[in-house]
Amino acid sequence: MPDKITISINGTEIKTEEGKSILSVCKENDIHIPVMCHFPGLTDVGACRLCLCEVKGYNKLLPACTTLVAENMEIQTHTEKLKEYRRVIVEMFFSERNHMCSICVANTNCELQDMATEVGMQHVRFPFLNQECAVDASHPKYVIDHNRCIMCTRCVRVCSEVEGAHNWDVKNRGYNARVISDFDQPWGESETCTSCGKCLNVCPTGALWAKGSVQGKLDKFPEKITDLIEKRGIH
Amino acid sequence: MNTNELKELSEKIVEEGKAFKKKVCVCCGAGCLSSGSEAVLESMKQTIKDKGLESTVQVIPSGCMGPCNQGPLVKILPEETIYEKLDGDAVEALVDDHIVKDTPQEDKLLFSEYRDKPFVDSREDPFFKRQKRIVLENCGRINPESIEDYIGVNGYQALAYALHRSSPEHIIGEIKLSRLRGRGGAGYPTGFKWETVYRHVADQKYVVCNADEGDPGAFMDRSILEGDPHRVLEGMILAGYAIGATQGYAYIRGEYPAAIKRFEEALKQARKKGFLGRSIMGSDFSFDVEIRIGAGAFVCGEETALLASIEGKRGTPRPRPPYPAESGLWGKPTLINNVETFANIAPIVISGGTAFGEVGTPKSAGTKVFALAGKVQISGLIEVPMGTNLRDIIFEIGGGIPGGHKFKAAQTGGPSGGCIPEQHLDHPVDYESLQELGSIMGSGGLIVMDETSDMVDVARYFMEFCVDESCGKCIPCRVGTKQMFDLLTKIYEGRATDIDLATLEQLAHVVKDTSLCGLGMSAPNPLLSTLRFFKEDYIQHLKDSALANV
Ligand SMILES: Cc1cc2nc3c(=O)[nH]c(=O)nc-3n(C[C@H](O)[C@H](O)[C@H](O)COP(=O)(O)O)c2cc1C
Ligand code: SF4
Ligand code: FES
Numbered sequence: 001m002p003d004k005i006t007i008s009i010n011g012t013e014i015k016t017e018e019g020k021s022i023l024s025v026c027k028e029n030d031i032h033i034p035v036m037c038h039f040p041g042l043t044d045v046g047a048c049r050l051c052l053c054e055v056k057g058y059n060k061l062l063p064a065c066t067t068l069v070a071e072n073m074e075i076q077t078h079t080e081k082l083k084e085y086r087r088v089i090v091e092m093f094f095s096e097r098n099h100m101c102s103i104c105v106a107n108t109n110c111e112l113q114d115m116a117t118e119v120g121m122q123h124v125r126f127p128f129l130n131q132e133c134a135v136d137a138s139h140p141k142y143v144i145d146h147n148r149c150i151m152c153t154r155c156v157r158v159c160s161e162v163e164g165a166h167n168w169d170v171k172n173r174g175y176n177a178r179v180i181s182d183f184d185q186p187w188g189e190s191e192t193c194t195s196c197g198k199c200l201n202v203c204p205t206g207a208l209w210a211k212g213s214v215q216g217k218l219d220k221f222p223e224k225i226t227d228l229i230e231k232r233g234i235h
Numbered sequence: 236m237n238t239n240e241l242k243e244l245s246e247k248i249v250e251e252g253k254a255f256k257k258k259v260c261v262c263c264g265a266g267c268l269s270s271g272s273e274a275v276l277e278s279m280k281q282t283i284k285d286k287g288l289e290s291t292v293q294v295i296p297s298g299c300m301g302p303c304n305q306g307p308l309v310k311i312l313p314e315e316t317i318y319e320k321l322d323g324d325a326v327e328a329l330v331d332d333h334i335v336k337d338t339p340q341e342d343k344l345l346f347s348e349y350r351d352k353p354f355v356d357s358r359e360d361p362f363f364k365r366q367k368r369i370v371l372e373n374c375g376r377i378n379p380e381s382i383e384d385y386i387g388v389n390g391y392q393a394l395a396y397a398l399h400r401s402s403p404e405h406i407i408g409e410i411k412l413s414r415l416r417g418r419g420g421a422g423y424p425t426g427f428k429w430e431t432v433y434r435h436v437a438d439q440k441y442v443v444c445n446a447d448e449g450d451p452g453a454f455m456d457r458s459i460l461e462g463d464p465h466r467v468l469e470g471m472i473l474a475g476y477a478i479g480a481t482q483g484y485a486y487i488r489g490e491y492p493a494a495i496k497r498f499e500e501a502l503k504q505a506r507k508k509g510f511l512g513r514s515i516m517g518s519d520f521s522f523d524v525e526i527r528i529g530a531g532a533f534v535c536g537e538e539t540a541l542l543a544s545i546e547g548k549r550g551t552p553r554p555r556p557p558y559p560a561e562s563g564l565w566g567k568p569t570l571i572n573n574v575e576t577f578a579n580i581a582p583i584v585i586s587g588g589t590a591f592g593e594v595g596t597p598k599s600a601g602t603k604v605f606a607l608a609g610k611v612q613i614s615g616l617i618e619v620p621m622g623t624n625l626r627d628i629i630f631e632i633g634g635g636i637p638g639g640h641k642f643k644a645a646q647t648g649g650p651s652g653g654c655i656p657e658q659h660l661d662h663p664v665d666y667e668s669l670q671e672l673g674s675i676m677g678s679g680g681l682i683v684m685d686e687t688s689d690m691v692d693v694a695r696y697f698m699e700f701c702v703d704e705s706c707g708k709c710i711p712c713r714v715g716t717k718q719m720f721d722l723l724t725k726i727y728e729g730r731a732t733d734i735d736l737a738t739l740e741q742l743a744h745v746v747k748d749t750s751l752c753g754l755g756m757s758a759p760n761p762l763l764s765t766l767r768f769f770k771e772d773y774i775q776h777l778k779d780s781a782l783a784n785v
Binding site: 052060061063173 | 532556702703709710711714718741745748749750751756
């Protein structure tokens, strides 16, 4: 049995157990924290930085998804500073590649779009980087549009941790980093892809979709993947 | 080999050394090698042989002596005379004069172009006089490829003492007493780190030596590894003993083939002599070390990325906690220290923590090795007590700014550090004071700039480095460094407005506070420190753009 501990979130005392992340304790207590790279059941990587919190005694902001709670921890999840930082981070996402919603399959069914609303983004203060990104439609059923990818690596993790195929990985560094199929081959030539479609369902944006998807009418079933993970008892 | 045998061997080596009247060290550090010291070494060996001096003059290749720009260098012991800029053809005359006739060759003496009267005993030269060598004490005086040379200068005595007359707790206690702090950049107290790993109970623990040294222009760790590899190895073995590890890894940059070769050689020799492997020196302690070669990504120097790389994964950082001390290589408690940190261990064990702590300042004990470069008369590798001020380093040791130019800034900490202006030159160099100035100690890069440097360009240079080296995992660093670089370029090229400067400054704070690892967290430092001390350079560029837009 894990030890019972008491922590405080935004000034409210909460009784919980050791071994849980700040994020999961927040979820259990209906405190909503914005997340982008986190996907329930997959290993957390702490990459999107949207879940950063202030924890008393730490001079750095800590990600709620990867930080475990500890006795007497005092956590703040929505200070003015955090809200401002989250807005700037979402602006950075929008400035990185092409996120023109009106011409995207995921329009109205996109976590990035929702996030912009949630953090109150009104404009992007940085110039768009206008990167040239490929669209790979070599797979018989699916498409990956790198212009829409935000490098959350959910697809990489679901493919390796749940499907066990490890088709996806990451190449290059910095803003040149890209998700790749096998050893950077066209998706259609992958020897590991089982065409299971799990990556499509965990993708937060319109980067991964099935051929025939219509703009604004993209179907995604992330909860099915979560369900599967729970039933199989992964982790 | 047990303690007595080691002592006997050491005495024998010292005795044999006394048979030689002179010892000629030919610098085979990276700088001297590139200016042709191999030919000097060959010629020196040949000349000594031809003149029948082999029984009285010993010739060895050595590690870096410090003044790298003056190479190839040759040091003659015991009189400590250093000759500079030699080539194969100059050797014979030098041997005739200095060794046969016993008259130093004035015009070839070290720094003969800078000093009215160059010094025959190099220790009297201001370049060396202000230095204190603990880490580099053997560097440039022994053959790095000979374990006998190392044993002859008390090598592996600290290990013998630890294994047979001390205990892990006592060794950790001495390290704590010494107040040694990590030389890899952040300055975390080494003794506490060792104690933390020691306290974690596990079936397997690891020791890792971080020799990734990716800062542009830095070559401290490289020089230590190339010049005295056994010293680093002894530090690692002592660490293994103290924390209870049986396996170590040295993660060395692939760009350092000589360091890799010499360290590999050191491992072989140490295994053969029983300092490494099973039942070290007849004790029940077993420990071995393997080399892992890095592919040159700056981020792989970050400890969690380095560990991922050793595990064969993509070298990207992960959030801490958990720290490697708790969960490192393959999830096991792992001690990771820098090359220079390990090189300080044997001296602490031998002289005791208290004695070590007498050098330096109350909060920063011991010495620090710097790679002095840029607009100084004499650049190279130096080692000074912590607390030495920058003015002494630049003007006394480095001989000041050449060409009648004026000092403008000293950059420490490379792409993670900042630029220090004239008015702060008298600050003692230690971890805290550099941090107060918006810079960091870093691993020891020290670049001097004169008034011809444009600080916007300097900030832009370091930002470009971070853009290239960002691993791309987290968004603030991946996109933020690129956006900051573009804004800096806009300012530099005279196309920017006040709004751009404000956006830049805001972005710098967001990237600093929200990035996942130290690379992103410190990437804004060069920008923020130049904005703090050299705002006029930025204003000038903005004025230029305003004029251009009229
Ligand atoms: C981007 C980045 C690069 C780093 N590179 C190095 C390096 O090349 N060598 C090093 O010893 N430490 C480097 N560090 C620091 C290490 O993460 C770690 O703190 C250090 O190896 C610990 O050793 P120490 O306690 O002996 O300093 C780097 C840190 C960051 C964030
Ligand atoms: S701060 Fe930069 S280098 Fe560090 S994890 Fe983030 S993207 Fe990678
Ligand atoms: S959800 Fe925690 S960093 Fe992305």
